[in-house]
Amino acid sequence: MAAVVPAALGAFAVTAVWTFAAVNFPNLADGPAGLGGLSLWAVYVCYAPLLAWGPLLAGVTVAYHRRRTRRISSFS
Numbered sequence: 256m257a258a259v260v261p262a263a264l265g266a267f268a269v270t271a272v273w274t275f276a277a278v279n280f281p282n283l284a285d286g287p288a289g290l291g292g293l294s295l296w297a298v299y300v301c302y303a304p305l306l307a308w309g310p311l312l313a314g315v316t317v318a319y320h321r322r323r324t325r326r327i328s329s330f331s
Contacts, residue, residue, distance in 0.1 A: 259323075262316040270309025277306055 280299075 259316060259320045262312065262319070266309050266313035266316055268309075269312060273305045273309060276302075 280302075
């Protein structure tokens with residue numbers, strides 16, 4: 256549990272942060288950088304994989320928990 260709980264909280268936090276960033280990016284992109292056109296699409300393409308980070312971390316956390324808490328069956 257010492258590894259599963261922080262990993263699960265981290266997965267939730269990373270998912271929340273990158274979802275918030277993805278939803279609000281058009282508002283944030285109008286800042287001092289003034290992104291637009293092709294450069295804006297390049298940013299979307301480069302940062303889009305970060306949306307998968309949280310769910311993938313949650314998946315490996317569940318797999319780790321299942322592997323570590325699996326009961327050993329008797330061989331008969």
